[in-house]
Amino acid sequence: MATVPSWRERYIGLILAAGIVSLCVGLGIYLVTGLFDRVTAILLALGIVLVAWYLVEEYQTVIQALKGRQARYGGNTAALVLIFIAIIGVINFVSVRHSLRADLTASREFSLSAQTVKVLNSLKQPVTAKAFFRQDDYGRMQAEDLLKEYQRHSDKLQFEFVDWETHPGDALAYKLQNFPVIVFESAGHRQDVTGFVEQDLTSGIFKVSSGEPKKLLFTSGHGEPDIAAMTETGFGAAKQALEASNYKVDTINLAATPAIGDDVAGLVIDAPKTALLDAEKKTIKDYLDRGGKAMILVAPKRTTDLSDIVAPYGLKIGDGYVIDAQALTGQPYVPVITNYPQYSPITRDIQASNQAVLLPMATMIGLPDKMPEGIEATQLLASTSRSWLAPDEKDMNYHEGDAKGPLSVGVALTAPATAGAQANVPGGDQSAKKARLIVFGSADFASNIALSALANEQLFVNSVNWLTEEEDLISIRPQPPVDRTLQLTGTQAKLMIFSSVVFLPILMAAAGGYVWWRRR
Amino acid sequence: MRNIAIIGKRELSSYFGSPVAYAVMAVFLLVVGFIFAFGTREASLQTVFMNVNIILLLVAPILTMRLLADEQRLGTIELLLTSPVQEFELVLGKFLASIVFFVTMLVPTLWYPLLLSILGNPDPGPMLGGYIGVLLFGASFMAVGLFASSISQNQIVAAFVSFGILLMFYLIDAAGGFVGGSFGAVLGYISLGAHLYDFTKGVVDTKDVVYYLSVIAVCLFVTTNLLQMRRWK
Numbered sequence: 001m002a003t004v005p006s007w008r009e010r011y012i013g014l015i016l017a018a019g020i021v022s023l024c025v026g027l028g029i030y031l032v033t034g035l036f037d038r039v040t041a042i043l044l045a046l047g048i049v050l051v052a053w054y055l056v057e058e059y060q061t062v063i064q065a066l067k068g069r070q071a072r073y074g075g076n077t078a079a080l081v082l083i084f085i086a087i088i089g090v091i092n093f094v095s096v097r098h099s100l101r102a103d104l105t106a107s108r109e110f111s112l113s114a115q116t117v118k119v120l121n122s123l124k125q126p127v128t129a130k131a132f133f134r135q136d137d138y139g140r141m142q143a144e145d146l147l148k149e150y151q152r153h154s155d156k157l158q159f160e161f162v163d164w165e166t167h168p169g170d171a172l173a174y175k176l177q178n179f180p181v182i183v184f185e186s187a188g189h190r191q192d193v194t195g196f197v198e199q200d201l202t203s204g205i206f207k208v209s210s211g212e213p214k215k216l217l218f219t220s221g222h223g224e225p226d227i228a229a230m231t232e233t234g235f236g237a238a239k240q241a242l243e244a245s246n247y248k249v250d251t252i253n254l255a256a257t258p259a260i261g262d263d264v265a266g267l268v269i270d271a272p273k274t275a276l277l278d279a280e281k282k283t284i285k286d287y288l289d290r291g292g293k294a295m296i297l298v299a300p301k302r303t304t305d306l307s308d309i310v311a312p313y314g315l316k317i318g319d320g321y322v323i324d325a326q327a328l329t330g331q332p333y334v335p336v337i338t339n340y341p342q343y344s345p346i347t348r349d350i351q352a353s354n355q356a357v358l359l360p361m362a363t364m365i366g367l368p369d370k371m372p373e374g375i376e377a378t379q380l381l382a383s384t385s386r387s388w389l390a391p392d393e394k395d396m397n398y399h400e401g402d403a404k405g406p407l408s409v410g411v412a413l414t415a416p417a418t419a420g421a422q423a424n425v426p427g428g429d430q431s432a433k434k435a436r437l438i439v440f441g442s443a444d445f446a447s448n449i450a451l452s453a454l455a456n457e458q459l460f461v462n463s464v465n466w467l468t469e470e471e472d473l474i475s476i477r478p479q480p481p482v483d484r485t486l487q488l489t490g491t492q493a494k495l496m497i498f499s500s501v502v503f504l505p506i507l508m509a510a511a512g513g514y515v516w517w518r519r520r
Numbered sequence: 521m522r523n524i525a526i527i528g529k530r531e532l533s534s535y536f537g538s539p540v541a542y543a544v545m546a547v548f549l550l551v552v553g554f555i556f557a558f559g560t561r562e563a564s565l566q567t568v569f570m571n572v573n574i575i576l577l578l579v580a581p582i583l584t585m586r587l588l589a590d591e592q593r594l595g596t597i598e599l600l601l602t603s604p605v606q607e608f609e610l611v612l613g614k615f616l617a618s619i620v621f622f623v624t625m626l627v628p629t630l631w632y633p634l635l636l637s638i639l640g641n642p643d644p645g646p647m648l649g650g651y652i653g654v655l656l657f658g659a660s661f662m663a664v665g666l667f668a669s670s671i672s673q674n675q676i677v678a679a680f681v682s683f684g685i686l687l688m689f690y691l692i693d694a695a696g697g698f699v700g701g702s703f704g705a706v707l708g709y710i711s712l713g714a715h716l717y718d719f720t721k722g723v724v725d726t727k728d729v730v731y732y733l734s735v736i737a738v739c740l741f742v743t744t745n746l747l748q749m750r751r752w753k
Contacts, residue, residue, distance in 0.1 A: 073749055074749060077745045077746075077748070077749050080745060081741065081742055081745060084738065084741050085738055088734045088737060088738055091730065091734065092709075092727075092730060092731060092734055095726060095727045095730040095731075096709075096727045099725050099726045099727035099730075100725070100726045101718075101723050101724060101725040101726070102723070102724045102725075103645075103722065103723055104644075104645030104646065104648055104649045104722040104723070104724065105643055105645040105646060105721070105722040105723075106643045106644070106645055107643075110721065110722065110723045482641075482643075484562045484563040484564060484640060484641055484642060484643065485561060485562045485563075485640075486560065486561060486562055486563050486636075486639060486640045487640075488639060492639055495635075496556075496557050496560075496635060496639070497557040497558070499631060499635065500549075500552075500553030500554075500556050500557045500631065500632065500635075501550065501553040501554050501557050504549045504553055504628050504629075504631060505546045505547070505549040505550040505553060506546075507628070508542055508545045508546040508549055508628065509542065509543065509546040511542050512539045512541070512542025512543055512545075512546065513539070513542075515536070515537060515538070515539050515542060516539035519537070519539075
């Protein structure tokens, strides 16, 4: 009999659809939130009820459909497709594990240098890296890309990223103060790394896996600050920071030591108050001539004359205080340095992350117009142009004749060594060692009271790292990245806009117009 | 094999004979040109490549909606399928035609790297890598569009389905970030856009290539099977 379809017949399809949607939404919510709460339960129940209702109503049709040829064939096809997708899934899984990549960049910035690969291949003990980064910390993506790439070359390297903000406990366990940082550990040794380019990571891995901490000696016997003291003027904090970077820090009494051994990675001459003996100066000179590494910290008016040591390198230590009128601390003789005149691995990351350093009581380090033969100097830090050198601590005002800013307050240099050398890094360059010297016009910046200010600790540790670096590791991309900014003249900019936004589309539209016209 | 070429050529002449296709290409060039001219600060095509995702999301469905939907509507598909042409030849032929068309759409954009070389010092590696990536990326969009076109007789429906699928892929990327753990990792992997990133940096990684080829393979496989099912209706 011909009938008007009842409402049930008309809407049964809708009921099925609603039931399926309800099931999907419920399932979806459960998958995303992981909670099986009332809402999810209701949705799933509703879905089941609706679908069941459909099945009951359309019982006959459903049976027919399932038995029909189309269903069988459809079922076969569905199975085939699922199997195909599963196979593809496996292929992808394997491909992710064993992928090859080609680095097309000009500076090969995404391939590891041959040296890094050698260092990774020569790892004997497992190395773990804990990278303390927040999601949007500077350098995170870079560090992660690199660590992933490193891991491809050595299964002895494991790494994990820890958000130090949401997991302060982990960070505390390592006594970390400055972030972001990567902590490498291997066989009981530890090396903290605060730079995240390839050189920093490889260097860190090398140091932590080569076992012995490097020996760093502070001179003593001339009224230098006490490296064991945690008082305001002591250097205990600096010692701790260095030990966290795999250094063994000790003192040396040069008056009682005829020569500085080859096993000493670096010497720190920390604002000696009383004069150095001639014999001591000679010991230092011999050490540097052999390719030794030294850092000199000068406290103006409180440090003995060190010109005998620095003059051969062309440097002149100023006598006075750097007063910076642009003082951001409210105390003009505590300049905040944001001026990094020349590129250096020591200050690279500090500058890139827009940080500053605080140099309380600083004097200037003078550089000649032309450096002596073979010596390469880099100005690390300078005061602003609104600064001058006040020779008298009682009078901070500028007087005619005072040296005017910008004044150099931190200099790093390399000088040729007169004696032979030995490479320590696998795959490293066996050519001559160089002496390295860093002179800072302030000693207080690394004292306990100031070390935790701004980027002071990073500056200090980076400097020691640079100082004691194996030359062989230096060759990993020391150059700054290529600047490719577009500088366009007005005409060029117009050309760019017109050709891409106007000309090309119109050409294409014209072609279309031609085709349309031809079809008529 | 010959059948594939015949189908492909026929489809291509259909593409190039249609003014609508040129209009779509012109709009594509306009938008991409805009991004290039006003978004490029340094001598690289990164900005363009990273934004091509959205543009193709809108353009690809329009370019592919016709491929099979029309044949089904006009009934010519029965004609094709009763001939000695096999389903996979039909699918492959149409797919290749859409790829050739896509490449044609990209060719004018080669003006951008040329211009950059004249005006600045771009690194050719990432530009080359980016184009390879966009090619694979676009080919996947075409494959999805072809599939969508096969499930309906109506072109508009096909375009919407295609758009919906591509949009879902686009959103899965964001969802992957939300949902943590291994499920989130799988979601992140499925994202079409995520695999483009390495190419634009100048890195050609086999895992990304395998991924795009997989998407294409699955779409073409399913489409072929769908057509086979129809034949036996």
